[in-house]
Amino acid sequence: MVGEIKGGQMAYASEKPGEPLPTDTPVQCTVCGLKFTQGARAVCPHCPLQHAGCCFVKCPNCGFDIPQKSRILEWLRKLVAVKK
Amino acid sequence: MSFAHCAKVMVVGNPNVGKSLIFGHLTDQYVTVSNYPGTTVTLTRGRMKLTDDASILVIDTPGVNNFLPTSEDEAVTRDIVMDMAPEAVVVQVIDTKNLQRGLFLTLQLCEMGWRGVVALNMWDEAQQAGYTVDVARLSTVFGVQFVPTTAIRKEGIEALKNAECRFLHYHLVYPPAIESAVAKLTGLLPASTITARALALMVLAVGTGPLACFATLSPHERQQMDAIRGETREALQADILTVINETRAREAEKISHSVLQRTAQRKARPLWEKSESLSTHPVWGFAMLIAILYALYLFVGVLGAGTLVGWCEKGLFNNIVNPSAIRASDWLLPFPHRHVVEEGSIVPEYTFTATLTAGEGVCRFLHDFLVGQYGAITMALTYGLAIILPVVLTFFLAFGILEDLGYLSRLSILLNRLFRVMGLNGKAVLPMVLGLGCDTMATVTARILETRKERMIVTFLLALAVPCSAQLAVIMVLLAASGLGFKGIIIWLTIIALTMLIAGAAASRLIPGDDNPLILEVPPFRIPELRNIVMKTLARVEWYIWEVIPVFLIGTAALFLLDEIGMIHKLEKLLHPLVVYWLGLPEQAAQTILMGFFRRDYSAAGFIHLAKDGMLSQAQILVGMTTITLFVPCIANALVMIKEQGIKVAIAMIAIILTIAFGMGGLLYRLLEWIPWLVK
Structure with missing residues (x-):
């Protein structure tokens, strides 16, 4: 496994070129309580489910998959913002 | 001596203390991630900038609880500590709330004669919990600087960078x-x-x-x-x-x-605290689990599987979507045929009204591919969107509530006791619990386990006996539709647990050595936030659509092609002894079992269809569900098994799993014949 970290944030080959690096928004795992940043996605290159629809962040301590965003909600938010 | 005079800096600490965050703040430049030679343990190296021209190497080591190793991670960290040059220094990161656990490592660093500095991290959380630490006294006791930090907010990092690195000293006297x-x-x-x-x-x-x-x-x-x-x-x-x-x-x-x-006591929450302690109690914990399962059954099984599926399947798909798709296909791809009408709606079945020409034959092929018995719309989308999606939606909603309530970590602790009876390592419980969400993701999670044997056993048990969210949902639909209700769930759960227990007992013989303790910081129970629950549920539903629907479409296309070349009937004949004589199921169940090779829930959805057509008794439903639950979860899971364990081991596992699945199905069929009063 080889990746690169910029300022503590991990960026892997799985990420599409041109997409911004993960932000340093802190995430707290709802199972083990670990606080970590979205960059800690060390197992993503090994996951066969890493498609465009994947919005999970895996806790580096216990491995729980924490959903980070909903595309439907994002779309609804944008829709409401445009109408306003 | 400051960092400027060091050759290397090594960041050490217990797992889950914010070590990597501190490492990230110390190294502002690009760093590399690689495996420690000869191991699967990941090491991160970076450089801390001192001046425009000077920088020093910083190494982030795996989290350890002891330098006397019981795992590969701990052995690697110990080796790094021992290989370091004398001019290197250590930055130990401690979770201030768990000071004792951190000082256990500090004492060992003192004995080794290291120089360094200690970060008292998660300082803010310790203060919020009402703790105060006499930092000056701690510094005097060990002779080094202890620096309060809140790494997540970058607080204390500059003080840490400017700290003086001194020799840690403390003479601990042993017996x-x-x-x-x-x-x-x-x-x-x-x-x-x-x-x-x-x-x-x-x-x-x-x-x-x-x-x-x-x-x-x-x-x-x-x-x-x-x-x-x-x-x-x-x-x-x-x-x-x-x-x-x-x-x-x-x-x-x-x-x-x-x-x-x-200095300050936490606000009293008597009811919550009582619930927290009951949830991990060896007896009451299981009573609470059964109560939660029953509530889950009412919410997912009755509301989701009964009411919502009724609306979606009958109201939306059978009355609107499928008839419209069939009419549109008939118009676009005409050939002489007449569809059967059931309850006022046209269905995929039809009869020919004339002999087909070559062009009409092509139209018939395309028509059937879309809206035939094995049609992409009438089978794949109907199964995926009308039958499973509503139940998955309610299941994910309930799962999100349990997750945000703080119950999942307690479930890990509760099951840890049970799994220890089976000889499983405490840490192995987490991937098994996570498998209830998605077995494939949980199989990837098995990487957190220390030994290859543990990873193999957990991968095997996940594929064998842990039903994923989608499958749990379909099982609820089927048991609700069959009239078996909660009794059916209990019978099914008992059989699956027994299978896992036997496999666990075999595993305990295969895994020699000491147990590793399950160390988990259990968050308190709290009221889930509606916004969070909605976001998580929608995110998981979106994942389900991305992940599952394409597999359903591919599986249905494969069945369609097999049907076109007349193979379905041949396969049914081939599987006849296994399906009819051994499992006691109707011959048509053979194609449903074939669907299980794509996804277990896809197959279970096929059983729902058979049950709704009145082709299955309650006993047959239980036999079918048990056999399918013990199948390999899905193609993605098989792929990740190959990726993680190698093709030989994965094939061996899949062969054993299929043998157990059919073996247990057949045994259950005979058992239910012996005790006919249990189910009809």
């Missing part, structure tokens, strides 16, 4: 037998980067075998050291490792109590 052995060993030890005392204690605790610096020892020298170990063990009348660990733990506790004070 006389150990002190005497240390004195004897000191003269025999080879040169090392750590102190002779620390090395002697390592030899006493774990022997000379695992330590690289002893590779050049002569057999005679090894014998002498082993003899000293033997004498010490006899004098102590106990395991040396345990005595050393206990002495260090007691000292860490004593120091922690002398510097840590609780």
